[in-house]
Each structure stands twice: as structure tokens, then as C-alpha cells.
Amino acid sequence: MSISRIHIHLCFAQQALTCVQKTHSFFKPCHFNRSLGKLGSLFKKRGKSVAASRSYKASLDRHQILNREQKTNSLSDLSKIWRISCNDEERAELKSYEGRRVVLTTPLYYANASPHMGSAYPTIAVDVLSRFYRLLGAKPVFITGTDEHGEKVATAAAKHKKSPLEHCDSVVEQFLNLWNKFGIRFDRFIRTTEKGHEALVSQFIQRVYDNGDIYKDTYDGLYCVDCEEYKDGEGLTENNLCKIHRKECVQRSEENYFFALSKYQKKLEKLLDENPLFVQPPERLNEVKGWLRQGLRDFAVSRANNVWGIPVPFDPTHSVYVWFDALSGYLSALFACEEEGISLDRLSDLGWPAEVHIIGKDILRFHALYWPAMLMSGGLQLPKRVFGHGFLTKDGMKMGKSVGNTLDPVELVDSYGKDAVRFYFIRGIVFGDDGDFSRERFIQVVNSELANNIGNLLHRSLNLLGKYCEFKIPVSSSAVVSATHPLRLTAESMAEKAKVCYHRLDFATACETMIHLAAEANQYIAYEQPWACFKSGEANKAVQCLVACLETVRIVATGLSPVTPEFSKQIYLSLGYPEEYFKMLFWDRDMKWGGLKAGVSFDRPKVIFPKIVSYEETLSSSLSH
Numbered sequence: 001m002s003i004s005r006i007h008i009h010l011c012f013a014q015q016a017l018t019c020v021q022k023t024h025s026f027f028k029p030c031h032f033n034r035s036l037g038k039l040g041s042l043f044k045k046r047g048k049s050v051a052a053s054r055s056y057k058a059s060l061d062r063h064q065i066l067n068r069e070q071k072t073n074s075l076s077d078l079s080k081i082w083r084i085s086c087n088d089e090e091r092a093e094l095k096s097y098e099g100r101r102v103v104l105t106t107p108l109y110y111a112n113a114s115p116h117m118g119s120a121y122p123t124i125a126v127d128v129l130s131r132f133y134r135l136l137g138a139k140p141v142f143i144t145g146t147d148e149h150g151e152k153v154a155t156a157a158a159k160h161k162k163s164p165l166e167h168c169d170s171v172v173e174q175f176l177n178l179w180n181k182f183g184i185r186f187d188r189f190i191r192t193t194e195k196g197h198e199a200l201v202s203q204f205i206q207r208v209y210d211n212g213d214i215y216k217d218t219y220d221g222l223y224c225v226d227c228e229e230y231k232d233g234e235g236l237t238e239n240n241l242c243k244i245h246r247k248e249c250v251q252r253s254e255e256n257y258f259f260a261l262s263k264y265q266k267k268l269e270k271l272l273d274e275n276p277l278f279v280q281p282p283e284r285l286n287e288v289k290g291w292l293r294q295g296l297r298d299f300a301v302s303r304a305n306n307v308w309g310i311p312v313p314f315d316p317t318h319s320v321y322v323w324f325d326a327l328s329g330y331l332s333a334l335f336a337c338e339e340e341g342i343s344l345d346r347l348s349d350l351g352w353p354a355e356v357h358i359i360g361k362d363i364l365r366f367h368a369l370y371w372p373a374m375l376m377s378g379g380l381q382l383p384k385r386v387f388g389h390g391f392l393t394k395d396g397m398k399m400g401k402s403v404g405n406t407l408d409p410v411e412l413v414d415s416y417g418k419d420a421v422r423f424y425f426i427r428g429i430v431f432g433d434d435g436d437f438s439r440e441r442f443i444q445v446v447n448s449e450l451a452n453n454i455g456n457l458l459h460r461s462l463n464l465l466g467k468y469c470e471f472k473i474p475v476s477s478s479a480v481v482s483a484t485h486p487l488r489l490t491a492e493s494m495a496e497k498a499k500v501c502y503h504r505l506d507f508a509t510a511c512e513t514m515i516h517l518a519a520e521a522n523q524y525i526a527y528e529q530p531w532a533c534f535k536s537g538e539a540n541k542a543v544q545c546l547v548a549c550l551e552t553v554r555i556v557a558t559g560l561s562p563v564t565p566e567f568s569k570q571i572y573l574s575l576g577y578p579e580e581y582f583k584m585l586f587w588d589r590d591m592k593w594g595g596l597k598a599g600v601s602f603d604r605p606k607v608i609f610p611k612i613v614s615y616e617e618t619l620s621s622s623l624s625h
């Protein structure tokens with residue numbers, strides 16, 4: 001029996017140990033027992049001591065403990081990874097992306113204040129998704145931008161003694177700088193003060209008006225100036241304070257134009273019944289369904305005395321209120337900045353409908369109810385999905401300037417590098433859930449997974465290859481590794497799972513598949529002891545082991561490249577690939593086993609991801625600058 005058979009049994013035993021056996025039909029307890037039994041006799045046959053088998057068993061136990069710890073950190077667990085599989089519909093869908101325009105959006109951030117971690121978070125998520133679809137061969141159109149009209153912007157500008165546009169210019173600059181720091185590769189940054197956008201908004205609202213869905217009425221109510229919104233029952237405390245701002249609301253009465261949302265009650269119910277994936281994750285869908293059950297109310301689409309806005313085309317004494325202005329940015333972003341040629345009829349040629357709008361759950365109502373109704377009224381296609389992510393907290397507490405526990409994204413990236421921060425927020429928080437940032441957990445996750453697990457695997461494999469094979473791959477390619485090699489089998493299975501997870505926006509599990517794969521390679525190399533094999537004349541076996549490990553790191557780097565582009569690039573460069581190759585990675589080719597080729601020579605390995613030492617040390621070094 002070959003050594004690879006032993007590893008298959010080890011692999012089975014391990015997977016049987018770490019999986020929930022009932023839910024994974026492939027790994028049955030009988031496999032586990034049989035594998036352990038075979039292992040026992042194999043260890044004897046090969047003259048390996050029982051101690052070796054014990055130490056492997058101990059490493060499996062350690063692995064289990066680690067996984068248990070991760071679970072308590074609310075990360076997805078290993079048994080979940082094994083349960084993931086692609087259904088036929090998804091398989092066909094994933095195939096269809098090649099060569100297609102895929103429109104992905106962040107919210108358009110309100111330009112009244114500087115960007116913060118809450119705006120960086122969904123932008124990183126869309127960047128990950130955009131890079132993933134590019135890996136599939138799609139042509140992503142990644143849209144982000146700023147919503148620049150309204151009273152609050154005008155007020156903020158006046159406070160800084162600037163014109164509203166000057167104020168927005170400086171806010172936009174801060175956004176662009178931050179996106180640059182995070183390595184965000186957007187395709188279009190839309191500003192709602194662009195001429196083209198104004199033209200599109202006019203066309204859109206006019207069309208809806210012509211369709212009879214906009215009417216004039218007087219509104220009486222309690223208004224929160226900070227929300228720029230009339231408040232009723234659920235938005236008010238008992239003393240008529242705004243629930244968000246804890247501020248007194250003012251009685252206002254004004255003539256406004258209203259959108260007849262109530263007319264769309266049945267159509268929206270039907271939409272969610274027929275397409276339950278329209279709103280994600282499922283808890284957000286339930287929230288939206290709850291609102292629908294309460295009954296929809298018409299909402300104001302204009303303001304009578306706001307000077308900083310787009311004039312309503314059928315009544316220029318009014319300006320367009322936020323919904324028709326800001327939400328339409330997703331449409332106008334598909335055109336270039338200039339005004340000419342803007343037409344609602346051209347949208348489908350430019351990639352509309354959007355694949356997904358990624359938003360915070362605080363603006364779910366507007367994206368999941370208002371927006372689809374507005375689009376239906378305008379005869380336009382609906383986005384395919386609306387995904388509402390959770391809120392971020394710091395050390396378990398709501399972030400806010402008043403509490404004094406804000407998280408400065410600039411400081412984070414400057415201290416730890418963009419990949420570490422991107423990785424933490426994408427891998428460390430289940431997308432859709434609320435998530436917490438604490439420096440200890442951040443350092444723990446990043447160190448254990450990027451530095452110790454993946455970085456170490458690359459480093460030790462390359463070092464051994466340098467020592468014994470003069471930094472060259474001594475076989476024709478990694479394809480010589482047997483098709484039944486346990487690492488190869490795991491790599492193939494994890495590649496498939498990662499793909500589905502990215503597509504489902506389950507980013508944490510997508511990362512976890514790759515972390516798991518690297519961890520398995522680390523265990524494998526520790527068990528196989530290639531250094532000992534080189535010394536005892538089993539060079540062929542040692543080479544196979546190292547090549548399998550390096551091929552594994554290459555696949556891990558590819559699979560994580562949407563999340564950690566710089567880290568992944570450094571791995572590719574360490575493996576002797578030119579940067580141009582890394583820029584053109586293609587999922588179906590580069591997630592396949594067999595990519596590593598002979599003839600490449602490596603440099604002495606560098607540490608590609610230095611461990612973050614400690615909070616105190618980082619703090620003292622940043623203070624000394």
C-alpha cells in the first residue's frame with residue numbers, strides 16, 4: 001500500500017473526527033474505524049513507532065480544540081464547510097458569468113461627514129465580490145459614490161464656511177483616499193451632483209409622474225431635522241423624540257409630492273413570495289415581510305424649500321428628495337459623467353439590472369421596498385438581490401463619536417496594512433450578522449491564520465526546497481502528485497466550496513475553506529517530515545510532499561486573492577510567478593491542481609506576512625512617529 005493511501009486513511013480519520021458524521025454521508029463512523037484500523041497495521045508494517053501515530057492523533061485533537069475555539073468566536077465551523085455543495089442552478093449560474101457585465105454596488109454614502117469604518121466595511125465586501133467575479137472571467141462594474149444633496153450637506157458646508165459643492169469635493173477626496181488605502185478597485189465613483197445624474201433623475205421622476213404614481217398632498221407631521229424625515233409611531237419615543245437622535249422633533253406641515261407606494265403592496269408581496277432570495281440574508285427578508293404586513297404608506301419624494309437639490313421637472317419650485325435622487329445613482333453610474341446620451345432606455349445595454357446592492361441594514365426599507373416599487377413604476381428591471389449587512393461594534397459596544405469608541409479606518413490600515421484589515425472584517429465577521437472589532441481578536445485572527453498558518457506553510461516548504469533542491473521544482477509539475485493524494489483531494493473539494501460561498505456572499509466560510517486547506521497541509525508536512533526523508537534517501541517522497549504543499553499554498557493564495565490581494569500576490573511572486581500572471585488569474589484554471597511548473601527557480605523565502613507583535617508595542621511605535 002502506497003504512502004498516499006495512508007494519507008487518505010489519515011484524512012478520512014481526521015475528517016470523520018472533525019465532521020458532524022450524521023450530516024456528511026461520505027464520512028461515516030465505519031470509514032473512521034476502518035481507517036484507524038488500517039492505519040494501525042500500516043504503522044506497524046512501515047516500522048513507524050506507535051508514538052508517531054499518537055502524535056498525529058494529538059495534532060488532530062489540537063485541531064479540534066482550535067475549531068471549537070473558533071466556534072465560540074462566532075466563526076463558521078468546519079462541519080459547515082463539508083456540508084456546502086453547489087446545486088445545479090448555482091452551477092449553471094456560475095458558468096454564466098464569463099464575459100458578462102456584472103453590476104455590483106455599495107450604498108452611495110452621504111457626503112455630510114468623513115468616511116468611517118461603517119462605510120469602509122460594505123465597500124471592502126463589494127471589492128471582494130468584484131474581484132471574485134473578475135476571477136470567474138466576468139466584467140464587473142463596481143459602483144460606489146456619494147449622495148451629495150440635502151439639508152444636512154448644506155448645513156455641514158455652512159459650518160465649514162464652504163459652498164455645498166466645495167464641501168462635497170473635500171469629502172469625496174477623503175473617500176477616494178480611503179478606498180485607495182484599502183486597495184478598493186471600483187469602476188465608477190458616482191457623485192449625485194454630476195450633470196448626467198441630474199439629467200437621469202429628471203427623466204426617471206418625470207416618467208413615474210407620467211405613469212400616475214406621483215401626486216401632490218399636504219403633509220403634517222413631526223420631523224427630525226437630523227434624519228431629514230417625518231417620524232411616526234415606530235420612529236418616535238414616548239416623548240416624541242427621534243429614536244435615532246434622541247432629539248425633539250418639530251411639527252411641520254408642507255406641500256409635497258408623494259410616491260404612491262401603497263399601490264405596489266400586492267406586487268411587492270408577490271415579488272418576495274416568488275423570489276425569496278431577493279432580500280438577503282433570511283433575517284432581513286423576514287424584517288421586510290413584517291413591514292409589508294403592516295401595510296405600505298406613500299412617501300414624500302420632494303421638498304418645497306430645499307435649495308441644495310435637483311429641481312423637480314414638473315414643478316421646479318420643489319426639489320427632488322433623497323429617494324429619487326440617491327437611489328437613481330445606481331442607474332446614472334452606468335453612464336459616463338457627461339450629460340449627453342443619458343436615457344433610461346439604454347440601461348439594459350450597460351449591465352442593468354444590478355447583480356446585488358450591498359447595503360447596511362439601516363437602509364433596508366428603502367432598498368427592499370421603495371426602490372423596487374419605483375423601478376416597477378418606471379418600467380425598469382429590478383436588481384437581482386439586495387443584501388443587508390449588520391452593524392459593527394467595537395469591544396462589544398456601539399461605535400459613535402459621543403461614546404468615544406470610533407474605529408479609525410485610516411489608523412487601522414496604517415498600523416496593520418490593508419490585507420490584515422480586509423481579512424479581519426471579511427473572515428472574522430459572518431457577513432449579514434452584526435460584528436465586533438477588538439484589537440486582541442483582530443491580532444489573534446490575523447496572526448494565527450495569515451502569518452502562522454499560510455505564511456508559515458509557504459516559508460517552511462520553500463526553505464526545505466531551497467536546502468535540498470537548490471530552490472527549483474525538481475519535477476515537471478505539481479500534476480505529478482497522485483490524483484488520490486489527500487491534499488489534492490481536499491484542495492479540489494475546497495476550491496469548489498469556496499466558489500459557491502463567495503457567490504452566496506458567505507465570505508467568512510469562503511475564507512475558512514482556504515484556511516482549512518492550509519492547516520491540513522501544515523499537518524501533513526509535520527507528519528510526513530520531508531527533511532527526514534531527504535536524509536534517509538527517500539528524496540522522491542520528500543519532493544512529492546513539498547510540491548504538494550507549495551501547490552496547496554498557490555491554490556490558497558488564489559482562493560483568498562479577492563480578500564487579500566497583496567498577500568496573495570506576494571505568495572505568487574515567492575513561487576516564481578511574474579506579477580503579470582497574478583493580475584490575470586482565472587478561477588477555473590488557477591484553482592485547479594497542477595499549476596506549479598518545473599523550471600521556475602525561487603528566491604530565498606521572505607517573510608510575506610510578518611506577525612503583528614502586540615498591541616502595546618504597536619502603540620508605542622506609532623506614538624514615537
Ligand SMILES: [Zn+2]
Pocket residue numbers: 224225226227228242243244245246
Ligand atoms: Zn433623527
